[in-house]
Amino acid sequence: MAGVAGRLARLRCSGALSSPLQVTRFPALQLHLCGPAMRASQKDFENATNQVKLLKKDPGNEVKLKLYALYKQATEGPCNVPKPGVLDFINKAKWDAWNALGSLPKETARHNYVDLVASLSASSESSIQVTPAADRKQPGSDALVVTSQDGITTITLNRPDKKNALTTQMYHDIMLALEAAGKDDSAITVLTGNGDYYCSGNDLTNFTDIPPGGVEEKARSGAVLLRDFVDCFIDFPKPLVAVVNGPAVGISVTILGLFDIVYATDRATFHTPFSHLGQSPEGCSSYTFPKMMGPSKATEMLVFGKKLTAREACTQGLVTEVFPDSTFQKEVWVRLKAYSKLPPNAMRISKQVIRNTEKEKLHAINAEESNILRERWLSDECMNAVVSFLSKKAKL
Numbered sequence: 001m002a003g004v005a006g007r008l009a010r011l012r013c014s015g016a017l018s019s020p021l022q023v024t025r026f027p028a029l030q031l032h033l034c035g036p037a038m039r040a041s042q043k044d045f046e047n048a049t050n051q052v053k054l055l056k057k058d059p060g061n062e063v064k065l066k067l068y069a070l071y072k073q074a075t076e077g078p079c080n081v082p083k084p085g086v087l088d089f090i091n092k093a094k095w096d097a098w099n100a101l102g103s104l105p106k107e108t109a110r111h112n113y114v115d116l117v118a119s120l121s122a123s124s125e126s127s128i129q130v131t132p133a134a135d136r137k138q139p140g141s142d143a144l145v146v147t148s149q150d151g152i153t154t155i156t157l158n159r160p161d162k163k164n165a166l167t168t169q170m171y172h173d174i175m176l177a178l179e180a181a182g183k184d185d186s187a188i189t190v191l192t193g194n195g196d197y198y199c200s201g202n203d204l205t206n207f208t209d210i211p212p213g214g215v216e217e218k219a220r221s222g223a224v225l226l227r228d229f230v231d232c233f234i235d236f237p238k239p240l241v242a243v244v245n246g247p248a249v250g251i252s253v254t255i256l257g258l259f260d261i262v263y264a265t266d267r268a269t270f271h272t273p274f275s276h277l278g279q280s281p282e283g284c285s286s287y288t289f290p291k292m293m294g295p296s297k298a299t300e301m302l303v304f305g306k307k308l309t310a311r312e313a314c315t316q317g318l319v320t321e322v323f324p325d326s327t328f329q330k331e332v333w334v335r336l337k338a339y340s341k342l343p344p345n346a347m348r349i350s351k352q353v354i355r356n357t358e359k360e361k362l363h364a365i366n367a368e369e370s371n372i373l374r375e376r377w378l379s380d381e382c383m384n385a386v387v388s389f390l391s392k393k394a395k396l
């Protein structure tokens with residue numbers, strides 16, 4: 001664990017790459033008053049440092065770095081600490097942001113910080129005041145878009161620049177969206193992705209947001225989140241369709257075994273590189289994959305990380321039907337619109353007849369997989385893989 005702890009210390013970020021609250025956890029949080037003439041703007045600055053803790057929406061890494069740099073400049077002046085090593089990438093990103101402010105006067109940095117926080121607070125307020133269509137509670141960030149039309153509720157992963165990698169916030173938002181979709185008046189629910197990827201799986205930067213309880217607490221809460229997330233798919237009461245618009249990785253592949261239909265473009269691939277990442281299968285795939293494709297094909301995917309083409313995945317029973325990429329969207333949506341006109345209660349009851357016999361077993365498997373992963377996340381193998389990816393040394 002010593003090696004892991006050392007790497008985590010480097011990975012650990014007090015704001016630049018983690019939750020909005022952590023913006024406030026930079027070391028020099030206490031302000032030093034600059035004298036009577038500066039009191040008004042100093043007060044604004046103090047208010048702004050408090051306001052930043054209340055932001056409802058994660059402002060993103062770029063903005064967090066700006067906030068960090070302006071805070072340091074405002075409180076300590078120009079960057080005066082040695083440049084961190086290249087592998088200490090998080091502290092280096094923070095150092096770069098601070099150093100980029102050059103000799104910007106403290107007072108200007110303070111004003112810029114106050115302005116930036118004000119603009120973030122305003123956009124955070126306006127995003128929660130929007131009245132959602134069809135009484136739906138909107139997700140907490142733009143990374144998930146939920147729409148309802150023609151009897152279909154569509155949940156779209158919307159982080160195309162990050163290949164729709166799933167942040168912690170997105171897991172929570174997907175759970176809320178599924179809960180609402182399960183109760184709304186649509187007949188069918190669809191999960192899909194925006195951009196060239198369906199989903200690149202768990203966002204590996206989730207691992208850098210270490211809570212005060214340390215890595216053990218992080219692994220524990222991650223396992224609870226994973227179990228709750230997968231439980232929502234096990235329990236989803238009406239037909240659930242994956243419209244796989246591009247490559248799929250990790251948890252976005254494993255949970256496909258819990259969907260009722262999986263339509264894929266011929267550009268899609270299906271990749272579960274758990275051993276490469278020092279991890280183990282989740283999403284009930286340790287049960288659903290061997291059941292659908294036999295233990296040896298499941299082992300090739302889940303243990304050896306074999307990437308399947310859409311056609312191979314269809315042959316193995318993971319995908320229902322593959323469509324040419326050029327006509328994928330059109331063909332799939334025509335099909336789904338026709339299905340959504342079928343009597344919704346009959347569809348729901350038929351799904352439950354098909355799925356309910358396995359529910360209890362699936363919940364037990366999900367709990368077991370989540371527990372095992374909790375241990376894996378604390379392993380050197382896993383931590384090395386995450387560090388390699390985040391330091392841009394490794395890709396799948």
Ligand SMILES: CCCC/C=C/CC(=O)SCCNC(=O)CCNC(=O)[C@H](O)C(C)(C)COP(=O)(O)OP(=O)(O)OC[C@H]1O[C@@H](n2cnc3c(N)ncnc32)[C@H](O)[C@@H]1OP(=O)(O)O
Binds near residue numbers: 162389
């Ligand atoms: C609490 C529940 C936990 C459940 C656990 C689940 C387990 C899993 O899901 S394991 C799978 C984890 N996923 C990965 O390991 C994928 C990592 N990503 C890659 O290997 C590659 O990015 C790619 C093969 C998916 C795509 O490569 P490509 O060259 O086409 O694009 P990139 O330039 O690499 O990506 C663009 C952009 O997106 C960022 N990104 C992509 N995937 C992830 C990810 N999973 N986590 C974090 N960030 C990701 C990538 O870093 C790039 O960002 P920048 O533009 O800022 O460099």
